Structure formats: structure tokens, C-alpha cells
Amino acid sequence: MKKIAVLTSGGDAPGMNTAIRAVVRRGIFKGLDVYGVQNGYKGLIAGDFIPMDFKSVGDILHRGGTILQSTRCDEFRTEEGQKKAIEQLKNAGISGLIVVGGDGSFQGANKLNAQGVAAIGIPGTIDNDISGTDYTIGFDTAVNTALDAIDKIRDTASSHERTYVIEVMGRNAGDIALWAGMCAGAESIIIPEAIDDIEDVIDRVQRGAKRGKKHSIIVVAEGVGKGDEIGKVIEERTGFETKVTILGHFQRGGSPSAYDRMMSTQMGAKAVDLLVDGIAGVMVGLRNGQLVHTPFEEALQYKRTLDMTTYDLARSLSI
Numbered sequence: 001m002k003k004i005a006v007l008t009s010g011g012d013a014p015g016m017n018t019a020i021r022a023v024v025r026r027g028i029f030k031g032l033d034v035y036g037v038q039n040g041y042k043g044l045i046a047g048d049f050i051p052m053d054f055k056s057v058g059d060i061l062h063r064g065g066t067i068l069q070s071t072r073c074d075e076f077r078t079e080e081g082q083k084k085a086i087e088q089l090k091n092a093g094i095s096g097l098i099v100v101g102g103d104g105s106f107q108g109a110n111k112l113n114a115q116g117v118a119a120i121g122i123p124g125t126i127d128n129d130i131s132g133t134d135y136t137i138g139f140d141t142a143v144n145t146a147l148d149a150i151d152k153i154r155d156t157a158s159s160h161e162r163t164y165v166i167e168v169m170g171r172n173a174g175d176i177a178l179w180a181g182m183c184a185g186a187e188s189i190i191i192p193e194a195i196d197d198i199e200d201v202i203d204r205v206q207r208g209a210k211r212g213k214k215h216s217i218i219v220v221a222e223g224v225g226k227g228d229e230i231g232k233v234i235e236e237r238t239g240f241e242t243k244v245t246i247l248g249h250f251q252r253g254g255s256p257s258a259y260d261r262m263m264s265t266q267m268g269a270k271a272v273d274l275l276v277d278g279i280a281g282v283m284v285g286l287r288n289g290q291l292v293h294t295p296f297e298e299a300l301q302y303k304r305t306l307d308m309t310t311y312d313l314a315r316s317l318s319i
């Protein structure tokens with residue numbers, strides 16, 4: 001293998017730039033020519049390849065977003081779209097492809113791999129929702145961003161004796177809500193994996209007020225999809241002024257944390273090393289503190305499960 005390419009796909013995540021840097025520099029170190037694909041699978045179909053040198057990834061490891069841009073591309077879901085992409089790679093003489101993205105992007109990478117392109121996935125999504133890895137790049141930064149926002153809301157909630165329902169991202173996964181909620185000391189955390197009985201949420205708000213608490217914070221994962229409704233019911237039933245805040249895309253930006261930089265650097269280099277060793281059709285991941293690789297087929301087959309011990313602990317600390 002002489003030429004490889006790297007692309008970012010799906011929702012961007014802090015640490016994607018760090019991963020691109022690691023792929024490019026490790027690739028050059030291993031004697032490869034490395035190309036960046038602009039705009040994810042859309043750019044793959046268009047043959048939008050840029051040769052990357054050592055300097056092209058200078059001064060990016062601390063920046064949020066992705067210098068290669070990211071897209072969601074419907075054409076690539078079709079066989080025709082995939083054929084076009086394969087043709088572009090062949091014409092450019094590129095035989096290995098590293099995809100930094102989420103589960104959807106890996107479905108695409110798996111299809112390319114089945115058609116002869118040596119593809120490797122690096123888990124890059126703030127949601128931490130991929131099976132086959134305990135961690136996805138961007139999660140730590142997103143949690144800290146959400147936590148910082150919740151801490152600030154808590155200040156004003158306390159001054160005005162208000163209840164806040166704060167909706168965080170995560171698609172169908174409750175990881176961001178669980179971590180941010182636990183670390184913020186939320187009264188209740190509502191996640192798709194364990195939708196709390198609304199009566200229990202109301203009880204916790206009322207018990208807190210009786211103990212003299214000046215505010216209540218309820219963190220809801222977007223996957224529950226009921227932030228507004230929950231806010232209305234709490235206000236009606238408790239009589240406490242209740243506000244609903246949706247944190248939104250704010251959570252996807254910002255400079256990656258040290259942990260995200262470390263993980264994306266390690267995973268980026270590992271992806272290159274696997275290609276050089278002739279291994280493909282796998283995603284890189286972290287399991288029990290070790291870098292591992294798992295066949296796409298296996299990783300995509302299982303639904304990721306959330307460790308509920310943390311959830312139970314959070315509940316026991318806010319009674």
C-alpha cells in the first residue's frame with residue numbers, strides 16, 4: 001500500500017482535527033502518501049482529494065470542527081454512489097481509506113471495504129454511542145462544555161429560585177446527559193435507556209425545596225424528546241417557576257480536551273499502523289483502557305448498552 005486517504009463524516013466532533021493530524025503524520029512516517037478527502041463521502045464521490053504534507057496539519061490539533069469539513073451524504077447510501085467513490089479512489093491510486101465518524105459512517109466504510117477498498121474506522125462523535133468501543137472522540141469535550149453551561153445556569157437558577165430542565169445532545173444515547181447530569185449534581189437525569197417516572201422527578205424537586213434548596217436542575221437527553229412537556233408538567237404540579245433550555249450545537253464545538261487529543265492521536269496512529277499491517281474492515285476502539293480493533297460487521301451488529309451503575313449511583317446521591 002502506497003497511497004491512503006482520510007475523511008471526516010457525520011456530525012463533527014472536537015478531536016477530529018487531532019485525528020487527521022495523527023493519520024497524516026503517522027502515514028508520512030510510515031512512508032505513505034496521504035490525501036485528505038474534502039466534505040466526507042460527498043467529496044469521495046466527487047474525487048475531492050488534497051495531498052497532505054507534514055505542514056498541512058500544523059496548528060490544528062487544538063481546534064474544534066474539522067479542516068476537511070464533514071457532511072451527511074444521501075447519494076453515498078446508494079450502490080451507484082459507492083461505485084462512483086470507488087472509481088475515484090482507483091483513478092487516484094488510493095487503496096486505503098480511514099473514516100473518522102460515527103455508526104452511520106462506518107456502515108458506509110463497511111460497504112466500501114466489502115468492495116475492495118481497505119477501510120478503517122475511527123470513532124468520532126460526541127454521542128459515545130458506538131458499540132465495539134468504550135469511548136468515541138469528542139465525548140469528553142462535549143460533556144465538559146455541557147457541564148460548564150449547566151454550572152452557569154445553576155448560578156442564575158439559584159438566584160431566582162427556579163427549576164431548570166436542560167436538554168443535552170446524544171441522539172438516542174443518554175451518555176452526555178448521564179455524565180453532565182452526574183457531574184452537575186442534577187436532581188434528576190432522564191435518558192432514553194431509563195425514562196424516569198415523571199412522579200419521581202416531581203418528588204425529587206419537592207423534596208429538594210423542602211430541604212431548603214434554592215434551585216432544581218433536571219438534565220434530559222434529546223433522545224427522550226420531551227423537554228418542553230416535562231418542564232410544563234413540573235411547573236403545573238410544583239408551582240415552581242420552571243424554564244426549559246436546549247443546549248444544542250454549542251456542545252459540538254470548541255477546543256478538544258487533553259483526553260480527546262490523546263485518544264484521537266492514539267487512534268489515528270493505530271488506524272495507519274493497521275493498514276500498513278494489511279488489516280482492514282475494522283474500527284479502532286478503546287476497551288478496558290486498551291486500544292483494540294473490531295470488525296465493522298461485529299461492531300455494527302450490536303446495539304451499544306449504557307452501564308447503568310453510574311445512573312443508579314446518580315439517583316442514590318440526589319434523593
Ligand SMILES: Nc1ncnc2c1ncn2[C@@H]1O[C@H](COP(=O)(O)OP(=O)(O)O)[C@@H](O)[C@H]1O
Binds near residue numbers: 011
Ligand atoms: N447504511 C449506510 N450505507 C452507506 N452509507 C451510509 C449508511 N449510513 C450512513 N451512511 C453514510 O454516512 C454518513 C454519516 O452518517 P450519519 O448517521 O449521519 O452520521 P454518523 O456517522 O456520525 O453516525 C451518511 O450521510 C451517509 O453518507
Ligand SMILES: O=P(O)(O)OC[C@H]1O[C@](O)(COP(=O)(O)O)[C@@H](O)[C@@H]1O
Binds near residue numbers: 127
Ligand atoms: O448537526 P445535526 O445534523 O443537526 O445533527 C444533530 C445530531 O448530531 C449529533 O450532534 C452527533 O451525532 P452523529 O455523530 O451521529 O452525527 C447528535 O448528538 C445530534 O442528534
Ligand SMILES: [Mg+2]
Binds near residue numbers: 102103125
Ligand atoms: Mg451516529
